[in-house]
Amino acid sequence: MTATTAEKREPFTTVSSTYVVLPVENIDTDQIIPARFLKVTDKRGLGASVFCDWRFHPDGTPNADFPLNRPDAQGARVLVAGANFGSGSSREHAPWALVGWGLRVVIAPSFADIFKQNAMKNGLLPVEVEPAVYERLVAARHGDARATVTVDLPAQTVTLGTGGRDDSRAAPPSVLARFAIDAFAKECLIHGIDELGYLLDRTADIERYEAKHH
Amino acid sequence: MTTPKTLFEKVWSEHIVREEPGVPAMIYIDLQLIHEVTSPQAFDGLRARGLRVRRPDRTFATMDHSTPTLPKNLAVVDPQAEAQLAKLTANCREFGVELFDLTTAEQGIVHVIGPELGLTQPGMTVVCGDSHTSTHGAFGALAFGIGTSEVEHALATQCLLQRKPKTLEIRVDGKLPRGVGAKDIILAVIAKIGTGGATGHVIEYRGSAIEALDMEERMTICNMSIEAGARAGMIAPDEKTFVWLEGRRFAPKGDEWTAAVARWSALRTDDGATFDASVSLDASTLAPMITYGTNPGMGIAVTDRVPDPSSGATPSDQATIAKALAYMDLEAGAPIAGRRVDVVFIGSCTNSRMGDLRAAANVMRGRKVAAGVRVLVVPGSKAIKHQAEAEGLDQVFRAAGAEWREAGCSMCIAMNGDQLSPGQYAVSTSNRNFEGRQGRGGRTFLASPLTAAASAITGKVTDPRTLSFDTSNARNDIGVQS
Numbered sequence: 212m213t214a215t216t217a218e219k220r221e222p223f224t225t226v227s228s229t230y231v232v233l234p235v236e237n238i239d240t241d242q243i244i245p246a247r248f249l250k251v252t253d254k255r256g257l258g259a260s261v262f263c264d265w266r267f268h269p270d271g272t273p274n275a276d277f278p279l280n281r282p283d284a285q286g287a288r289v290l291v292a293g294a295n296f297g298s299g300s301s302r303e304h305a306p307w308a309l310v311g312w313g314l315r316v317v318i319a320p321s322f323a324d325i326f327k328q329n330a331m332k333n334g335l336l337p338v339e340v341e342p343a344v345y346e347r348l349v350a351a352r353h354g355d356a357r358a359t360v361t362v363d364l365p366a367q368t369v370t371l372g373t374g375g376r377d378d379s380r381a382a383p384p385s386v387l388a389r390f391a392i393d394a395f396a397k398e399c400l401i402h403g404i405d406e407l408g409y410l411l412d413r414t415a416d417i418e419r420y421e422a423k424h425h
Numbered sequence: 426m427t428t429p430k431t432l433f434e435k436v437w438s439e440h441i442v443r444e445e446p447g448v449p450a451m452i453y454i455d456l457q458l459i460h461e462v463t464s465p466q467a468f469d470g471l472r473a474r475g476l477r478v479r480r481p482d483r484t485f486a487t488m489d490h491s492t493p494t495l496p497k498n499l500a501v502v503d504p505q506a507e508a509q510l511a512k513l514t515a516n517c518r519e520f521g522v523e524l525f526d527l528t529t530a531e532q533g534i535v536h537v538i539g540p541e542l543g544l545t546q547p548g549m550t551v552v553c554g555d556s557h558t559s560t561h562g563a564f565g566a567l568a569f570g571i572g573t574s575e576v577e578h579a580l581a582t583q584c585l586l587q588r589k590p591k592t593l594e595i596r597v598d599g600k601l602p603r604g605v606g607a608k609d610i611i612l613a614v615i616a617k618i619g620t621g622g623a624t625g626h627v628i629e630y631r632g633s634a635i636e637a638l639d640m641e642e643r644m645t646i647c648n649m650s651i652e653a654g655a656r657a658g659m660i661a662p663d664e665k666t667f668v669w670l671e672g673r674r675f676a677p678k679g680d681e682w683t684a685a686v687a688r689w690s691a692l693r694t695d696d697g698a699t700f701d702a703s704v705s706l707d708a709s710t711l712a713p714m715i716t717y718g719t720n721p722g723m724g725i726a727v728t729d730r731v732p733d734p735s736s737g738a739t740p741s742d743q744a745t746i747a748k749a750l751a752y753m754d755l756e757a758g759a760p761i762a763g764r765r766v767d768v769v770f771i772g773s774c775t776n777s778r779m780g781d782l783r784a785a786a787n788v789m790r791g792r793k794v795a796a797g798v799r800v801l802v803v804p805g806s807k808a809i810k811h812q813a814e815a816e817g818l819d820q821v822f823r824a825a826g827a828e829w830r831e832a833g834c835s836m837c838i839a840m841n842g843d844q845l846s847p848g849q850y851a852v853s854t855s856n857r858n859f860e861g862r863q864g865r866g867g868r869t870f871l872a873s874p875l876t877a878a879a880s881a882i883t884g885k886v887t888d889p890r891t892l893s894f895d896t897s898n899a900r901n902d903i904g905v906q907s
């Protein structure tokens with residue numbers, strides 16, 4: 212790539228952390244980041260408003276019961292949520308807000324298309340798992356707030372950790388699930404490459420197409 | 426003999442710039458539409474890399490989401506929105522993009538003005554940083570919403586990297602009963618297949634009921650494809666499409682027009698072409714639809730009762746319904762008709778065109794809005810506003826006690842000053858009933874312009890077929906010219 216086209220992002224390989232569970236289906240982008248926060252002209256600073264109407268009461272005080280507000284959620288880099296996560300609007304503010312809060316991975320039984328594309332372009336990995344795996348992750352977290360999960364992108368695996376329990380006699384954690392990901396998106400994430408650089412490097416093809424069609 | 430192709434496959438293969446194994450296809454974008462909310466970070470990205478807009482002649486901008494719609498007081502809702510609009514103006518100037526701002530006669534909701542100006546044409550690829558870009562598929566274009574990163578990609582290269590979506594045929598045959606329209610068809614489709622039912626697919630709507638729709642109604646259908654999770658929705662162009670487009674500002678002229686129509690006429694699914702999935706619906710059995718819950722798939726006939734959570738197919742469906750009923754404060758088993766309504770919103774890229782306004786006016790003509798109900802009628806574009814006023818529709822709305830506003834997204838999105846108060850119920854002709862979509866704590870019933878207007882008159886959710894009204898002028902085969 213030439214100097215003008217290359218733009219490196221933080222490479223994504225493996226994330227291992229505690230996780231937050233939001234067992235709700237069809238979480239739409241209006242919940243992830245309500246429209247009134249879309250008047251910004253910057254990508255930064257949206258983390259403070261992520262899930263705003265669920266995280267805060269109308270008077271602005273935090274809703275202590277909301278999973279992201281609990282003390283044991285702080286520092287978590289993985290969110291586990293219900294099916295059809297990210298439905299609704301195409302606002303890229305949704306992944307910007309999730310990343311701004313500190314997340315690097317969302318695990319769900321399914322994702323809305325545009326959200327999935329937007330997430331990967333911002334170093335947020337959408338991991339699609341079978342409903343049974345999702346249920347297992349929810350149950351494990353409900354049983355132990357210190358449960359951890361390891362998402363290994365090169366190996367495309369999700370491993371349930373043992374949390375803080377004394378498990379020296381237990382078997383080592385085994386892989387809970389393998390997940391599928393578009394091979395090109397995976398390469399881009401692992402090497403921190405952005406698609407625009409790829410497109411710009413193929414300008415000759417664009418010129419050829421335009422000469423023929425327009 | 427070539428293999429039979431679907432409409433989508435024809436448009437897709439025409440736009441492949443490059444295909445490599447293991448990499449998504451590089452697709453050429455014929456038209457990109459821009460608005461103030463999802464573009465500033467994309468222009469910043471161009472500046473950071475020292476890039477230009479590759480094809481300013483294929484890029485057009487408008488202001489719609491955060492613009493005020495109050496006629497006399499055009500002050501923007503807050504300094505942040507003002508800064509966002511100013512940024513769009515500055516970006517368009519710097520990068521040479523034509524902008525239809527608030528001072529121009531062309532301004533309006535991005536998905537209303539694209540077709541109105543003849544920018545949207547059959548066989549094109551159209552993108553916009555907005556999920557309802559699917560609207561433009563009504564013309565046989567492949568049109569889809571993208572995020573801000575892809576807005577930047579398309580600005581810089583006029584291309585996007587896309588995996589080929591699958592195809593879903595939605596067949597709607599039969600004759601629509603009186604009082605039932607395009608909005609009811611699409612709400613019934615989404616209720617049937619669910620909000621994730623078309624994920625990963627491009628829908629082609631076909632069948633006699635679709636062919637019978639005018640262009641505005643087809644836009645209403647394609648507009649809500651995204652609410653079923655679809656990548657795009659398309660309808661094959663036909664004579665109605667060509668009649669609607671001819672003479673519009675950016676439509677081809679003279680010999681170019683003749684050549685274009687010949688080309689466009691081939692844009693239909695070949696006999697024997699196959700879809701990855703197929704769903705069908707009988708239009709003659711439909712009733713006016715309304716949503717009771719917090720996603721667009723929660724639609725029922727206006728004559729139905731609010732479902733019980735136990736009717737959900739799976740435990741998580743049951744939890745979803747229970748959560749929705751709690752937010753909406755509705756009782757399972759109660760009839761939806763007769764529910765109190767505080768606000769009625771007639772507008773949005775789904776239902777703010779001439780046919781929608783005429784239909785609403787037909788119901789409201791000579792009647793009064795129920796006491797205590799606030800009614801907003803918001804045309805989709807300045808051109809529509811102008812035409813509606815020429816037909817005296819504004820007078821009908823005003824005489825009934827409704828507010829007649831300037832063009833914009835208005836109460837569809839609650840980021841421009843028009844919004845619900847916590848706990849209020851609205852019958853809305855828009856496309857999303859998500860929690861807080863029309864204002865924090867607000868509760869939305871999605872419905873057609875007829876149902877919305879009837880509900881405005883009675884102050885309750887109302888089946889429009891229970892009122893008498895004229896329907897002779899509602900169809901709009903030509904649409905407004907600007």
Ligand code: SF4
Pocket residue numbers: 489490534535536555557773774775833834837838855856
């Ligand atoms: S009217 Fe509503 S759905 Fe349509 S573009 Fe505006 S905000 Fe989006």
